[in-house]
Amino acid sequence: MAEQPFTIAVPDSKLDYLRKKLDLMRLPDELEGAGWNYGAPLADIKRLVAHWKDGYNWRAAEASINKIPQFTRDIDVDGFGRLNVHYVHQKSTVKNAVPLLFIHGWPGHFLEVAKILPLLTEASPDHPSFHVVAPSLPNFGFSEAVKQTDFHGDHYAEVANKLMLALGYNEYVVQGGDWGSFLAAQYGHKNVKAWHTNMAWSRGPPALTQFPRLWLQHMLTPYTDVERARAARKTSFLQKGMGYYLEHSTQPQTLGYSLADSPVGLLAWMYEKLVTWSDNYPYQDDEVLTWISVYWFSRAGPAASVRIYYEVLNAVEHASLPWSSVPCGLSFFPAELGSPPRNLWARTIGNVVFEAEHSAGGHFAGHERPEDLAADLRDMFRKGRPGFGVVPGKIGYD
Numbered sequence: 001m002a003e004q005p006f007t008i009a010v011p012d013s014k015l016d017y018l019r020k021k022l023d024l025m026r027l028p029d030e031l032e033g034a035g036w037n038y039g040a041p042l043a044d045i046k047r048l049v050a051h052w053k054d055g056y057n058w059r060a061a062e063a064s065i066n067k068i069p070q071f072t073r074d075i076d077v078d079g080f081g082r083l084n085v086h087y088v089h090q091k092s093t094v095k096n097a098v099p100l101l102f103i104h105g106w107p108g109h110f111l112e113v114a115k116i117l118p119l120l121t122e123a124s125p126d127h128p129s130f131h132v133v134a135p136s137l138p139n140f141g142f143s144e145a146v147k148q149t150d151f152h153g154d155h156y157a158e159v160a161n162k163l164m165l166a167l168g169y170n171e172y173v174v175q176g177g178d179w180g181s182f183l184a185a186q187y188g189h190k191n192v193k194a195w196h197t198n199m200a201w202s203r204g205p206p207a208l209t210q211f212p213r214l215w216l217q218h219m220l221t222p223y224t225d226v227e228r229a230r231a232a233r234k235t236s237f238l239q240k241g242m243g244y245y246l247e248h249s250t251q252p253q254t255l256g257y258s259l260a261d262s263p264v265g266l267l268a269w270m271y272e273k274l275v276t277w278s279d280n281y282p283y284q285d286d287e288v289l290t291w292i293s294v295y296w297f298s299r300a301g302p303a304a305s306v307r308i309y310y311e312v313l314n315a316v317e318h319a320s321l322p323w324s325s326v327p328c329g330l331s332f333f334p335a336e337l338g339s340p341p342r343n344l345w346a347r348t349i350g351n352v353v354f355e356a357e358h359s360a361g362g363h364f365a366g367h368e369r370p371e372d373l374a375a376d377l378r379d380m381f382r383k384g385r386p387g388f389g390v391v392p393g394k395i396g397y398d
Helices: 012-023 042-054 058-065 117-121 153-166 179-189 212-220 225-240 243-250 252-261 263-276 285-296 304-313 343-349 370-381
Strands: 070-077 081-090 098-103 130-135 172-176 192-197 324-332 350-357
Touching (some): 012 042, 058 285, 081 117, 081 153, 098 153, 153 304, 172 370, 179 304, 252 304
Parallel strands (some): 098 172
């Protein structure tokens, strides 16, 4: 169960194989004037593939990623045996920093923590500091694949909780977006003292029988302009952007053949989400290709990651996720697809003690708006705020 330092070192044979696959690619045609209406534009994919073949330097990206402290450790999971889990672990110089578990989703991975990592671990008399742990979820990145069916949300929670305990963090806080938001709520019944999410989901408006005060506010309070814009984006996404979700949650194996065999198919499938789920974020081609390459070179292969939709959404737990009593913080970014139309709807997910509204940002908040997300976490756990001191003896200040 000992921690092992980890360095990414993709074999030359895998780089050669990728080039051969790219040499043999066959691209579809495209309707004139299609733009983004039909999906990822052909011109974008042609440009990215050409750069992947002849300009992109994975070795340079690999060296840059390896500057982040990474490790692996075996974790025993009830009913599934031992899984080797990859994770980032960056400690602050502040001894009593707040332990924070950072959980990614799909199509994200552990690198979503890269930009925010130095901000959260920074020592300052003006704000709290954090010890940050960012695992690759099983089936993602450089963590081992799960070999059996029915690996549900509580199993992901078990892996992360046992990892934190193994690192000596018996009590900690959690930050998550996308699947990380759902899983953060799962962790609420374990050793978590507070959680924060940048994807404040809800199952619908507050019910009179469960949340009478919120129901009354919902009925009497008019929508703000920001909430109307959010509702319109949510409606558009439900009408046009949910195809991936239905495929992932019903037939992940069928899609997996394309993702595993075609680097171009993987690129197009994920590039579409990176662009359309962000808030006009100016992606550089190298940035996109590093993001996609982590999936292509992942330990389990790119097809394994999409199984989380099938496994979790077909589990009983998904329909009965309990209200979380531990303190909860919400950050609202205007282009986030998963946010409810109204802020108060999100208050039905748990004991909300902190909220922040932003004027820019989308689904990948840690990558798009790292300063904003870090500022929210600092604010939630700073002196005088509701999250201060929730982890006994860990206040984040010297």
